[in-house]
Amino acid sequence: MDILSINNLSKSFRQQQVLRDISFTVKQGEVIAVIGPSGSGKTTLLRCAAMLENADGGSIDLGGISVVESGKYADKASLKSARTKCGMVFQNFNLFPHMLVLDNIIDAPVHVLGIPRQEAVREALALLGKMEMQEYVNAYPCELSGGQQQRVAIARxxxxxxxxLFFDEPTSALDPELTNGVLRVIRALAEEDMTMVIVTHEMDFAEKVADRIIFMADGMVVEDGPAAEVIHNPANERTKAFIAGLKSGF
Ligand SMILES: Nc1ncnc2c1ncn2[C@@H]1O[C@H](COP(=O)(O)OP(=O)(O)OP(=O)(O)O)[C@@H](O)[C@H]1O
Ligand SMILES: [Mg+2]
Structure with a gap:
């Protein structure tokens, strides 16, 4: 079953076309890594898919709901229910700074989904355990390292x-030793068959965890294939040049 289906998606900012005719699907349980040079449209694509940004044209189906069809967005109620079907993890964590870790996690379940507070707390504690963060339940985000904040953001x-779940460069603001803790929890989610689209520059991680890699350039999907193939035997010259650049450290 497709959880996400994107067809002929386009998006411009003023005169500049940032996404051009993007099409791909994500099946339940699949992990997709999105790679590509700076400015190629990766963040914009994720933001459109997570409904944080409106596309100009094309279609998005998410969790069985038609979000946008040929550039026309669905009614408010459909968008609201589609929004609860996806989660986004940002490069800079974006936790609520004035709220404790626990309150960061239970805020949306209580206020958006209407889950009783006690039940939301129980689940938050379980999620924090899974993220190896249970001892920080009553800390403020500013008291945590970047890697710890990111694991709270994943729990949220x-x-x-x-x-x-969409991840936009979840580890690029982190030191290498903090990166590993975050990649470990994402990998554990993959093993539980969580469906994920991850923008990342961590190619070793992408190869181990992703089923497919999408390479974007100039707002287009240039290549979309099995992870090992895209990394070791890319079909397109631009993919080849990009991967070679990453390997040589540029
Ligand atoms: N809100 C905005 N207003 C105007 N232009 C924008 C906006 N957001 C993105 N852009 C432009 O769209 C293009 C694609 O940006 P985007 O952030 O999607 O790229 P990216 O692939 O995520 O890059 P990076 O690897 O640096 O994060 C860039 O040229 C950027 O300047
Ligand atoms: Mg980006």
């Missing part, structure tokens, strides 16, 4: 029981 996204 999971608390809405999303059908798909």
């Amino acid at each position: 996204a999971l608390a809405l029981h999303p059908e798909i």
Whole structure:
């Protein structure tokens, strides 16, 4: 079953076309890594898929709901229910700074989904355990390292029981040793068959965890294939050049 289906998606900012005719699907349980040079449209694509940004044209189906069809967005009620089916994890964590870790996690379940507070707390504690963060339940985000904040952000996204999780460079603001803790929890989610689309520059991680890699350039999907193939035997010259550049450290 497709959890996400994107067809002929386009998006411009003023005169600049940032997404051009993007099409791909994500099946339940699949992990997709999105790679590509800076400015190629990766963040914009994720933001459109997670309904944080409106596309100009094309279609998005998410969790069985038609979000946008030929550039026309669905009614408010459909968009609201599609929003609860996806979660987003940002490069800079975006936790609520004035709220304790626990309150960051239970806020949406209580206020958006209407889950009783006690039940939301129980689930938050379980999620924090899974993220190896249970001892920080009463800390403020500013008291945590970047890697710890990111693991809380992942717990917060999971608390809405999303059908798909989007990650935008979840480790690029982190030191290498903190990166590993975050990649470990994402890998554990993959092993539980969580459906995920992850923008990343961590190619070793992408190869181990992703089923497919999508390479974007100039707002287009240039290549979409099995992870090992895209990394070791890319079909397109631009993919080849990009991967070679990453390997040589540029
Ligand atoms: N809100 C915005 N207003 C105007 N232009 C924008 C906006 N957001 C993105 N852009 C432009 O769209 C293009 C694609 O940006 P995007 O952030 O999607 O790229 P990216 O692939 O995520 O890059 P990076 O690897 O640096 O994060 C860039 O040229 C950027 O300047
Ligand atoms: Mg980006």
